[in-house]
Amino acid sequence: MGLKNVITRPKFIIYSLLILALLFLPRILSTFNLILFEYGLTFAIAVLGFNLLLGYTGLLSFGHGAFFAAGAYGVAMIAKYFPGLYAMEILIPGALLLSLIVSAIFGFLCVRHTKIFFAILALALSMLVYALVFKFYHITGGSDGLYVKVPHMFGMTFEGTRRPQFLSGIYYYFLLGVFVGSFIIMKGIVSSPFGKALQAIRDNELRAELIGIRVRRYRLYAFIISGMFTGLGGALWSFINGHVTPDVSHWVFSGEIVYMTLLGGFAILEGPIIGAMIFTFLKLYAMGSTEYWMFIIGLTLIILVLLLPTGIAGGFKKLADRITG
Amino acid sequence: MISRSPPTISFSRYLLANRNSKMWIIYILNGLYFAALIFLISLGLNIILGVMGILNLAHGSLYAIGAFMAAWTVIALGKGAPMFLIYPSLLSGVVIAALFGLFMEYLLIRPMYKRALEYQLLITFGALLLLEDVIKMIWGGEAYYASRPCDVLGTCHILGNPYPAYFLLVMIMALIAGLLIWVFMFKTKVGVMLRAISLDREMATALGLNVHKMGTFAFVLGSALAGLAGALVVPTTPALLGFGMEPLILAFIVVVIGGLGSLKGALAGSLIVGQTRSIGIVLFPEIELALLFLIAAVILVAKPQGLFGR
Numbered sequence: 001m002g003l004k005n006v007i008t009r010p011k012f013i014i015y016s017l018l019i020l021a022l023l024f025l026p027r028i029l030s031t032f033n034l035i036l037f038e039y040g041l042t043f044a045i046a047v048l049g050f051n052l053l054l055g056y057t058g059l060l061s062f063g064h065g066a067f068f069a070a071g072a073y074g075v076a077m078i079a080k081y082f083p084g085l086y087a088m089e090i091l092i093p094g095a096l097l098l099s100l101i102v103s104a105i106f107g108f109l110c111v112r113h114t115k116i117f118f119a120i121l122a123l124a125l126s127m128l129v130y131a132l133v134f135k136f137y138h139i140t141g142g143s144d145g146l147y148v149k150v151p152h153m154f155g156m157t158f159e160g161t162r163r164p165q166f167l168s169g170i171y172y173y174f175l176l177g178v179f180v181g182s183f184i185i186m187k188g189i190v191s192s193p194f195g196k197a198l199q200a201i202r203d204n205e206l207r208a209e210l211i212g213i214r215v216r217r218y219r220l221y222a223f224i225i226s227g228m229f230t231g232l233g234g235a236l237w238s239f240i241n242g243h244v245t246p247d248v249s250h251w252v253f254s255g256e257i258v259y260m261t262l263l264g265g266f267a268i269l270e271g272p273i274i275g276a277m278i279f280t281f282l283k284l285y286a287m288g289s290t291e292y293w294m295f296i297i298g299l300t301l302i303i304l305v306l307l308l309p310t311g312i313a314g315g316f317k318k319l320a321d322r323i324t325g
Numbered sequence: 326m327i328s329r330s331p332p333t334i335s336f337s338r339y340l341l342a343n344r345n346s347k348m349w350i351i352y353i354l355n356g357l358y359f360a361a362l363i364f365l366i367s368l369g370l371n372i373i374l375g376v377m378g379i380l381n382l383a384h385g386s387l388y389a390i391g392a393f394m395a396a397w398t399v400i401a402l403g404k405g406a407p408m409f410l411i412y413p414s415l416l417s418g419v420v421i422a423a424l425f426g427l428f429m430e431y432l433l434i435r436p437m438y439k440r441a442l443e444y445q446l447l448i449t450f451g452a453l454l455l456l457e458d459v460i461k462m463i464w465g466g467e468a469y470y471a472s473r474p475c476d477v478l479g480t481c482h483i484l485g486n487p488y489p490a491y492f493l494l495v496m497i498m499a500l501i502a503g504l505l506i507w508v509f510m511f512k513t514k515v516g517v518m519l520r521a522i523s524l525d526r527e528m529a530t531a532l533g534l535n536v537h538k539m540g541t542f543a544f545v546l547g548s549a550l551a552g553l554a555g556a557l558v559v560p561t562t563p564a565l566l567g568f569g570m571e572p573l574i575l576a577f578i579v580v581v582i583g584g585l586g587s588l589k590g591a592l593a594g595s596l597i598v599g600q601t602r603s604i605g606i607v608l609f610p611e612i613e614l615a616l617l618f619l620i621a622a623v624i625l626v627a628k629p630q631g632l633f634g635r
Contacts, residue, residue: 060443109622112629115442116380117585120577124621127574131614251574255382255450262447292462298454305448306436 022176031168035240038167040280041179042237047260047272048186049229054258055266056190057222058202059111062119063126064257066106067099067227069133069249071234074098076146076244077139087152088174092235099231100224102129107223111216114205123251130249145245148238163242175236182229183273189225190269198222230257256283259301265311274313350484352603358492360599361499362554366572367579367591368506369550375523375586376543379434382449384551384576385569386456390425391418391552392564393464399471399560411474415556422552423545425456430544435537461566470563495557502553503592510588519543523586575602575617582621584634593632 026034046068053059074095079086085094106125110118133140140146150158150166153174158166189195200208201215209215238244247253256279264275282300286293308315370384381387395418402414433452437445478490510516522529522539530536554572555564579598583590601620605613624632 054443060446062446109625112625116374116378116446117581117630119442119446120380120581121625124574124577124581125618127577128615128618131618132612135611135614252570255453258443258447258450262443266443292458294454295458295462298451298456298458301451301454302433302448305444305451309440309444 019176019180023173026168026172031164034168034172035164036280036284037277038172038175038240039237040277041175042233042240043257043260043276043280044233044273045179045182045236046230046233047257047264047276048182048269049226049233050257051261051266051269051272052186052189052198052222052229053226054261055269055272056195056202057198057219059114059219059223060119060258061110061122061223061226062251062254062258063106063122063124064227064230065249065251065254066126066129067103067230068234068237068253068257069129069244069246070099070102070227071095071231071236072238072241072244072248073133073140073146073234074231075151075235075238076141076148079148079151080146086149087154089154091151092232095231095235096228099228099234103224103227103231104220107220107227111219111223123254126249126251126254130246130251133246133249140246141244143246145243148242148244151239167240171239178232178236182232186229187269194218194221259297262309262311263301263304265314265317267310268313268317271311271313275311278312348486351486351488352607353600354483354488354492356600356603357496357596358599359602360595361496362558363572363575363579363598364592364595365499365502365550365554365557367576367583367595368503368588369547369554370576370580371583371586371588371591372506372519372543372550373547374580376519377434377540378526379437379445380449381544381547382446382573383429383452383456384547385573386453386460387422387425387548387551387569388555388572389460389564389567389569390456391422391555392559392568393460393469393555394418394421394552395556396469396471396559396564397464399473400469404473408477411477415474415559418556418559419549419552422555423549426545426548426551427541429548430541434540434544438537438540457567464564466566468563468565469559472560475560489561491560495561498553498557502550506550507588515539515542578617578621580631582624582631584631587631587633590631590633 025037029037046064049067050061050064053061072095074097075091078091078094085091106122109125110121113121134142136142137144150161150163152158153170156170161169190198197208197213197218200211200213201218205215234248237248260275260279261272262275263279264273265271283293283297286296290296304311310318366384366388369387370381373379373381373384395415398414398417399411402410406414429452433448434445437448475489475491478494480487481490481493482488508516510520518529518534519539519542521532522534522536526536555569575598579591579594581594582597583592583594597620598617601617602613605616609616628634
C-alpha cells in the first residue's frame with residue numbers, strides 16, 4: 001500500500017491542479033465552447049458508467065442509450081407532470097431511480113448472456129424504450145420530445161435567467177462537482193473488492209465462478225451501476241440541451257457511447273472521459289463543416305479501430321512506457 | 326376498406342367490430358409478407374453470424390443500398406420498358422449489395438478476424454455510419470419510388486378482398502430464396518463446408534478448409550440476401566435515407582427469438598415477428614413493437630438461447 005501511495009500521489013496532484021484549472025474555464029472559453037465542454041462532461045459521466053461494463057466486466061452493451069434516455073426523460077417527465085417538484089435535488093434522484101428501474105429490468109434479461117448475444121439483446125431492448133417513447137406521444141411527446149426548462153437548484157430560482165447564462169454560471173460548477181464526484185465513486189468501485197471481482201469475471205469467467213464469485217449476480221450489479229451512471233449523464237445532459245427527444249434512446253446513440261469509450265481507450269479508467277470530450281468536439285465541428293459528417297465520424301472510427309485499438313489514452317500510455325523504458 | 330368505416334370510430338375499432346368478416350386473411354397475408362422480407366434480411370445476418378461470428382451492424386445499410394439501386398434502375402428504364410426487363414432489373418440491387426459486401430469484407434472485416442468482439446462490432450458500426458452517407462452521396466437525399474413492378478401486376482381477389490399480387494410474388498420469391506439456401510447449405514459441398522465452419526471453426530481449419538475464403542463467400546451471400554430484400558420492397562414503399570434502420574432492428578429481434586446463427590430460427594422468428602406486426606398494427610397500433618419485445622422476452626426467459634439456438 002505504501003508503494004502504491006507513492007505512485008498515485010503525483011497523479012493525485014495533477015488531477016487536483018487540473019480540476020482547479022477547470023474552475024476557471026468559464027473565464028477562458030467562449031460560451032459556445034463552454035457549453036460544448038459541458039455536453040462533453042455529461043457524456044463523460046455516461047461513458048464512465050458504460051466502461052464499468054465494457055472495460056471492467058467485459059460486456060459490450062449496444063443499448064446504453066436507453067439508460068441515458070431514462071435519465072433525460074426522468075427529468076423531462078417530472079417537469080411536465082410534477083412542476084411543483086422541479087428542483088435539482090429532486091430531479092437527480094428521480095432520474096437515478098428511473099434509470100435504476102430500467103437497468104434492473106434489462107439487466108435481469110441480459111446478464112444471462114455474454115458476447116454477441118448480450119450485445120444484440122441490449123440493443124433490441126433499448127429499441128423497445130425507443131419504440132415506447134416514440135409511440136406514446138401524448139405522454140412522452142413522441143418525436144417532438146419534451147421541453148426541459150431551467151430548474152431550481154437548492155432553493156435558488158432562475159426565473160428570467162436565460163439558458164446560456166445559467167449554463168455558463170452556476171450550472172457549470174454544479175456539473176463539474178457531480179463529474180468529480182462520479183469519477184471518485186467510480187474509482188472507488190473499480191478498486192474495491194467488488195471491482196476486482198468484476199475484473200476477475202472479465203478475465204476468466206470459469207475461474208471466477210470456481211473461486212466463489214457469483215458471476216451472474218455480480219454482472220447484474222455492474223449492469224445496474226453502469227446504467228445509473230449513464231442515467232445520471234442523461235439527466236444532466238437534458239438541462240444543457242433543454243429538449244429531450246427519442247433520439248437518445250436510439251441504438252445509433254448507444255453506438256456513439258461505445259465509440260467514445262473506444263476512442264479514449266477502455267482499458268484505462270480515464271480513457272473514456274478523454275474520448276467523450278474529443279468526440280463531442282469532433283462531432284460538432286464535423287457537423288458544422290460538412291453535410292456528410294457521418295462519413296467523417298465513421299471513417300475516423302474505422303481508422304481508429306484498425307490503427308489505434310487501445311484508444312488515445314492507451315496510445316499515450318504506450319508512448320509513455322516506451323519513453324520511460 | 327377504410328372509407329367504409331364511419332368517421333367517428335377509428336379504423337382499428339372498426340376492424341375489431343367486424344372481426345368476423347373475411348378481413349383476417351388479409352392480415353395473415355400481410356404478416357406473411359412482412360415475414361418474407363424480414364426472413365431474407367435475418368437469413369443473411371444469420372449466415373454471416375454463423376460462419377464468421379461477426380454481427381454486421383451495417384446489414385441494414387446493405388438492404389438500403391439494394392433498395393436504392395433497384396429503384397434507381399427501374400426509374401432509369403422509364404415507363405416504356407417492357408415487363409421482361411423490369412423484374413430482372415430489380416436484381417441490380419442484389420448485385421450492388423453483394424459488391425458492397427465484398428468490398429466491406431475485404432477492406433474492413435478481414436483485418437478483424439483475430440480481434441476482440443468489441444472491435445468487430447465497432448467496425449461494422451463505423452461502416453454503417455459511412456454507408457449511410459455514401460448512400461446520400463450517390464443517390465442524394467430524395468426518396469426513390471419505383472412502383473411500376475407492383476402496379477403492373479395489379480390486384481387479385483382473395484376471399485373477396487382485393488390484394489396486391491406483387492405481395493404474393495414477394496412471398497414466393499422469399500420462399501424460393503429460402504429453399505435455395507436450404508438446398509445449398511444441406512446438399513452441396515460448399516454448404517456443408519460453411520456449416521462445418523459455423524459448428525466448429527477450429528476443427529474446420531484443422532481439416533484444411535480455407536476459412537477466410539468461405540467467410541468472404543458467406544459475407545457476400547448474406548449481403549446479397551439483404552440486397553434482395555431491399556430490391557423486393559422498393560416497389561411497395563419509397564426508399565428513403567435511414568431506410569435500413571427499422572428492418573435491421575426487426576432482424577435482430579428475429580435473431581434473438583430464433584437463436585444465433587440458426588436458419589430454422591430465422592424462419593420461425595420472422596414468421597412470429599411478421600404476424601405479430603401485422604396483427605399488432607391492427608389491434609394495438611401503439612404498442613405493436615412493444616408487443617414484439619414482450620414475446621421476445623418471454624421466449625428468452627423460457628429458452629435463453631432462443632428457439633433454435635445452440
